[in-house]
Amino acid sequence: MSTQARSFTPYLFMAPAAAVLVVALLYPIAYMIYASFLDWNPSQRIGQATFVGLRNYTSLWSDANFRESFGVTLKFASLVVSIEMILGVGLAMLLDRSIRGMTVLRTIFILPMMIAPIVVGLIWRYMYHPTVGIFNRTLNSLGFESVPWLSDSFWSLTSIIIADIWQWTPFIFILSLAALQSLPRSALEAARIDGASGWQQIVYIKLPLMMPVLIVTLLLRLIDAFKVLEVVLVMTNGGPGLSTEILSLRIARTASEFRELGVAAAMSNYLLILLMILTAIMFTYTRLSEARAARLRQMSEEG
Amino acid sequence: MKFTRSLIGLAAGLALAGTAMASPYDDYKGTTLVVNFPAHPHYDAVMRVLPEFTKQTGIQVEVDQLQYLKMREKQTLEMTKSKGDYDLLAYVVFSKADYVYADQLENLARYFMNPKLANPGYDAADLIDGYVANIGVAGGNKGYMDGPTGSLFGVPFGAETSILGYRKDIFEKHSLKVPETYDELLELACKIPELEPGMGGLASRAASGHQASHAFLLHLAPLGGRVFDDEWNPIINNEAGVQAAQALKTIVDCGPEGSKTFNFAEAGAAFLQGNTAMFLDSTVFAGSVNNPEKSTIVGKVGWAPHPMGTRRGSQTGGFGIGIPKNAQNKEAAFLLMQWLTSKEADKLIALEGGNPSRYSTHADADVNAKFPHMATFGEALKHADPDWRPIIPVWGKINADLGTELSKVLTEDLDIQTALDGVASRAAAIMDEAGYNTWK
Numbered sequence: 001m002s003t004q005a006r007s008f009t010p011y012l013f014m015a016p017a018a019a020v021l022v023v024a025l026l027y028p029i030a031y032m033i034y035a036s037f038l039d040w041n042p043s044q045r046i047g048q049a050t051f052v053g054l055r056n057y058t059s060l061w062s063d064a065n066f067r068e069s070f071g072v073t074l075k076f077a078s079l080v081v082s083i084e085m086i087l088g089v090g091l092a093m094l095l096d097r098s099i100r101g102m103t104v105l106r107t108i109f110i111l112p113m114m115i116a117p118i119v120v121g122l123i124w125r126y127m128y129h130p131t132v133g134i135f136n137r138t139l140n141s142l143g144f145e146s147v148p149w150l151s152d153s154f155w156s157l158t159s160i161i162i163a164d165i166w167q168w169t170p171f172i173f174i175l176s177l178a179a180l181q182s183l184p185r186s187a188l189e190a191a192r193i194d195g196a197s198g199w200q201q202i203v204y205i206k207l208p209l210m211m212p213v214l215i216v217t218l219l220l221r222l223i224d225a226f227k228v229l230e231v232v233l234v235m236t237n238g239g240p241g242l243s244t245e246i247l248s249l250r251i252a253r254t255a256s257e258f259r260e261l262g263v264a265a266a267m268s269n270y271l272l273i274l275l276m277i278l279t280a281i282m283f284t285y286t287r288l289s290e291a292r293a294a295r296l297r298q299m300s301e302e303g
Numbered sequence: 304m305k306f307t308r309s310l311i312g313l314a315a316g317l318a319l320a321g322t323a324m325a326s327p328y329d330d331y332k333g334t335t336l337v338v339n340f341p342a343h344p345h346y347d348a349v350m351r352v353l354p355e356f357t358k359q360t361g362i363q364v365e366v367d368q369l370q371y372l373k374m375r376e377k378q379t380l381e382m383t384k385s386k387g388d389y390d391l392l393a394y395v396v397f398s399k400a401d402y403v404y405a406d407q408l409e410n411l412a413r414y415f416m417n418p419k420l421a422n423p424g425y426d427a428a429d430l431i432d433g434y435v436a437n438i439g440v441a442g443g444n445k446g447y448m449d450g451p452t453g454s455l456f457g458v459p460f461g462a463e464t465s466i467l468g469y470r471k472d473i474f475e476k477h478s479l480k481v482p483e484t485y486d487e488l489l490e491l492a493c494k495i496p497e498l499e500p501g502m503g504g505l506a507s508r509a510a511s512g513h514q515a516s517h518a519f520l521l522h523l524a525p526l527g528g529r530v531f532d533d534e535w536n537p538i539i540n541n542e543a544g545v546q547a548a549q550a551l552k553t554i555v556d557c558g559p560e561g562s563k564t565f566n567f568a569e570a571g572a573a574f575l576q577g578n579t580a581m582f583l584d585s586t587v588f589a590g591s592v593n594n595p596e597k598s599t600i601v602g603k604v605g606w607a608p609h610p611m612g613t614r615r616g617s618q619t620g621g622f623g624i625g626i627p628k629n630a631q632n633k634e635a636a637f638l639l640m641q642w643l644t645s646k647e648a649d650k651l652i653a654l655e656g657g658n659p660s661r662y663s664t665h666a667d668a669d670v671n672a673k674f675p676h677m678a679t680f681g682e683a684l685k686h687a688d689p690d691w692r693p694i695i696p697v698w699g700k701i702n703a704d705l706g707t708e709l710s711k712v713l714t715e716d717l718d719i720q721t722a723l724d725g726v727a728s729r730a731a732a733i734m735d736e737a738g739y740n741t742w743k
Contacts, residue, residue, distance in 0.1 A: 041696070042379045043405035065704070130561030131578075151563035151714055239511020240564060240714035242707050256376055257513075258700040259401070 029272075036265035042255075049262070056266035065242060066250065066267070073247040076157065077225040080164045085218060087165065088172025089210075093202060095173075096180045106177075110170040117167075121234025124163040125150070128235070153243030156236050160244050163231055168224070172217055179213035180206065212286060219282050223275055247271055327419065331635040332361035338639070339378060339392040341371035341622065344590050345461035346393065348657035349643065355651065356642055362635055371395060371622075378627075382407040387629035390636040393460065393622045396438050400694045402625070403441040408456045409626040414637040415455075422641055429646065429661045433687030434459035437694075438623035445533075447694040457625035458644045459660045461587075464609075464687045465521055465617040466680060468574065468582040468592065471605040473499060481605070485526060485612040488583075489550055493557040495580045503559030503579035506570040507551065509713055514566045515551075516706035521583065522547040524616035524691040525609060530701075530730075531693060535739040537730040539705070540723035543613075548712060548719045555713050563714050575600060583609065585620070586680055590656045606676040608683040616688035621658065653677070697737045701730045 036056055040049030060066045091109075099105070112120070127134050128149035136146040149159045183206060191205050207214075229248040232238070238245030238253070245253075247267065255264035340346040346368065353364055367389070369377060375398050381387045382402070394402060402408045415421045427435075435458075436449035443453025467488075469481060477498050482488035492504030508514040523529070528543030538544070555562050559578040562570070567584065574582040575591060575598040582588065591597045592604045609617035624643065626636045642648055644660055653659040653670045664670055665681025692698070705726050711717040734740065 041401075042376070043383065043401050043407065045383055065707070131559075146560070148563070151561065153711075153715055236564070237510060237512060237566075239707075239710050241511055241711040241717075253703065257703055259696070260700075 032265045032268060035262055036269050038262040038265075040261040041259045042261055043259075052262065056263045057270075060263065060266060060270070065245075068242045069245045069247055069250040070270075072157070072243065072245060073226060076161065076164075076228075076244075076246055077222060080161055080168070080225050081218065081221050083161075083165055084169045084172050084221060085214070087169045088217075089176045089214065091169070091173045092176035092180055093206070096177060106174070110174055112167045113170050115167070117228075117230035118234055120163065120167055121231040124159070124166075124231070125235050128159055150236055151240055153240055156240060156244050160232050160235055163235065164225070164228065167231070168221060172221060175213060175217045176210065179210045183209050211289070215282055215286050219279060222278060226271060226275060326360070327422075328360035328362060328638060331632075331638060333363070334632055334635045335363040335365055336390040336632055336635055336639055337365045337367065337388050338636075339367045339369065339374065339381075339389045341374055341393055341395075341461075342368050343371055343461060343622070344587055345622070345652070345657040348652050348655035349461075351655045352648060352651045356639065356648070360638065360642070362639065364639065374398075375401075378402075382627050382629060384629060386631060387627050389627055390630045390632045391624055391626055391639055393624050394457065395622060396462075396620050397694055397698060399438065399441055399457070399623070400447050400696050400698070403456050404696060407628050409628055409630070409633060411455045411457070411626075411637075414626075414634070417634075420634060420637055420641070422645070425641060425645060426663075429663050430459065430644070431462070431660060431662060431684050431687065433464070433619045433684065433689045434462040434621075434660055437619040437687075437689035438462055438621070445690070445693070448690060457623035458640060460622055460624045460640075460644055461658055462619065462621040462623070462660055463585040463587045463658050464619055464680070464684055465584055466586050466589070466676075466683055467607045467609060468589070468604050469607065470577075470580045470600065470603055472603045473502075473580045474605070481607045482610050483607075485522070485550060485610050488581075488610045489553050492554050492581065496557055499580065502577075503562060503573065504557040505554050505581040505583060506558055506562060506565065506573040506579040507554045507583065508565050508567050508570045509551070509555045509558075509562055509710070510564045510566045511710035512703055512706040514706065515709040515713065516702050517567075518554075519547055519551050519705070519709050520692045521609075521618055522550045522612075524618070524688045525612040525614060526550065527613035529690070531734075534743065535734055537727040537734070539730070540720065540727040544723050545719050546612075548709060548723060551709065552713060552719070585618075587621070587658055589674070589676055589680070606679045608679065608686065615686035616691055617683055617686055618691050619687045619689050695737075697733050700733055701726070704729055 035046070035049075037051055037053060038046070038049040039052045039055075040046060095102070095105070115123075126132075128136075130136060130146060130148070130151065133149070135149065139146060148155050150156045187205055187209065188201065191201050196204065227248050228246060229252065232244055232246055232249055233252075236244045238249050248271070251264050251267045251271070254260050254267060340349065350366065350368075353366070357363055372395075374393070375395065378389070378392055378394065378398070379401075381389055381392075382405075435455075436443075438459040439455050439457045440449040440453040441447055441456055443450025467482070473479070473495070474481065479491060479494075480487070482491050488505070495502060495504040508518045520530075523539075523544065526543045526546045528539070528541065528547055530537065530539050532538045558565075559573045562573070565573065570584065571582065571588050571591065573579045577599050589606070593601050595601050609615070624640050626633050626640065630636055643652075646661060646663055649659050649661045649664045650667055650670060653664050653667070654673060656674075659665055659670070659677070662681060662684070665677050665684065667677075671677050692702075708717065708722040708726050712719055712722050
């Protein structure tokens with residue numbers, strides 16, 4: 001076999017994967033980008049749609065409903081992810097020890113993640129029910145006023161945030177726990193011998209060492225939080241008003257209710273761009289901090 | 304597969320033709336029709352009657368039942384194919400505009416003209432006028448209604464109107480009069496929670512979006528309002544519009560607990576669970592009232608026509624059936640459609656708990672013996688308003704905006720005039736973009 005053929009071999013092995021990538025990923029995205037320049041309703045074939053250039057993109061910014069929905073999404077995603085990170089990592093720290101029945105406990109903890117989103121929405125919807133829901137009944141029996149969980153714009157956003165935290169904190173918990181348990185014991189032991197307190201161990205040893213995992217976890221959750229649909233759809237359907245109409249719900253409604261596929265595609269692209277920016281920022285941050293760590297290591301080795 | 308089946312059918316047909324009397328269905332014996340119906344109480348009743356059609360005609364029917372809001376997406380996909388799978392489909396009334404405009408539904412004239420297909424005993428005049436105008440005809444007044452230039456694209460099937468249900472026991476206990484006007488209705492709606500603590504006056508839908516918008520439009524027509532004037536200018540923010548929104552707000556404020564976010568099912572459940580004394584919405588709901596599995600108020604409900612404001616005007620909605628342009632068995636599909644909406648089948652379906660499309664069925668003695676409310680419904684249907692909501696392609700967007708703003712009125716105390724002015728100005732822009740101002 002000649003060297004030329006051999007250098008060609010890796011590409012040959014990659015070809016199937018590349019082909020799948022092109023067909024399954026790039027083609028739909030290219031299609032979506034193309035569709036976002038069209039005035040296209042679902043009764044038309046794509047060939048019959050009229051080309052409108054950037055109109056779908058520009059008109060969205062003068063659409064108050066879209067801006068409100070965008071704001072709701074940002075608020076929802078940032079709140080949900082930060083609370084989940086704090087709770088999830090906190091729980092992992094607390095449970096990072098050998099307790100009997102830990103395997104069972106861990107399984108129970110990740111149960112919410114395994115339930116189908118539609119069911120999660122239904123469960124919470126019933127629990128938030130104004131008269132027969134468990135929350136209001138408990139509040140009433142303790143002598144408190146009922147809370148308008150799903151019928152007030154502040155509370156309904158709070159309600160979907162609570163439901164999302166309930167469902168997705170375990171995800172962060174399980175990943176952080178895995179990260180914690182794979183930390184080098186030597187570093188922790190050294191810290192203990194040097195007399196570091198529990199807090200000091202967490203702040204100076206555990207968290208920095210977990211950082212790469214935490215960043216990826218954060219990113220995964222963030223991407224997911226921007227795309228959440230079913231739970232909100234079932235619980236509030238975006239209401240009252242537009243107080244819980246997150247972007248993915250708005251996209252779904254634009255496509256099926258308003259029958260504007262081009263506008264829906266443009267919205268999806270905005271979401272895609274936003275997520276790509278977030279991803280880029282986070283990867284840049286990881287790369288910078290890795291570079292900094294490498295530099296420090298080199299300096300200490302030289303010194 | 305299909306070919307062999309039709310061959311067998313043909314052979315069977317030929318064999319029978321020699322012995323039995325010729326029937327108009329003979330040519331289509333053995334055909335299998337694929338139809339798309341919603342999961343809906345009316346169509347559940349239809350499913351129980353369909354075997355009778357196959358027995359009488361030898362035409363097989365395969366039914367694809369879908370959740371009704373999902374139907375439009377599936378149908379849109381099906382109808383943009385060059386050869387569709389559906390021979391007959393039930394469409395939600397607001398899909399009429401899209402389908403007809405995209406030239407996806409057969410004009411029924413050529414079938415009703417065909418002497419081999421059209422049954423002279425069909426009696427189309429017996430079909431409820433408001434339903435036909437609202438669901439079946441397009442191309443007439445305002446483009447989406449009946450009128451001199453209109454033609455028929457579908458037949459109402461599983462159509463519904465609005466009706467007032469009330470608790471006879473509560474009304475008798477406090478010797479209340481069944482409301483006939485909006486003033487009486489609104490007064491009563493807020494009086495009942497005082498008379499019966501813990502009970503709401505009237506259950507209405509109110510959830511953000513389509514639900515709130517629907518509830519508002521229900522009051523708009525009787526109170527004398529319209530969404531657009533005859534030149535497509537939004538007039539939803541005029542006095543009648545404000546009154547209708549005020550009526551909705553009053554009803555929701557005096558309604559049972561949680562009513563600010565009720566959808567249709569929840570509003571219905573509140574009535575069935577005895578949490579409210581009145582219910583004003585679709586007739587399709589009547590079937591569940593006396594079902595002890597769902598209802599705690601069996602035998603306690605009376606029915607009255609939708610109260611009048613400045614005029615009578617109950618809603619018209621629900622479903623119609625039509626034949627897609629790309630259907631593969633159009634003639635047999637027409638025969639099924641004609642049979643399903645015939646006097647005979649309309650009665651059979653009504654007896655199974657469906658919504659009849661004919662005046663004669665509403666007046667029928669057997670049907671009334673089983674469902675005593677039918678006569679009242681038939682009376683109410685004479686005032687069914689086919690134009691209570693516009694059926695134009697851009698309505699989905701305006702409807703969503705209207706529903707969102709009304710939800711803000713109900714939950715955030717947004718000023719009604721401000722909300723409706725906003726809807727009207729945005730609607731004007733949408734209409735302009737869609738070309739409704741071209742002739743101004």
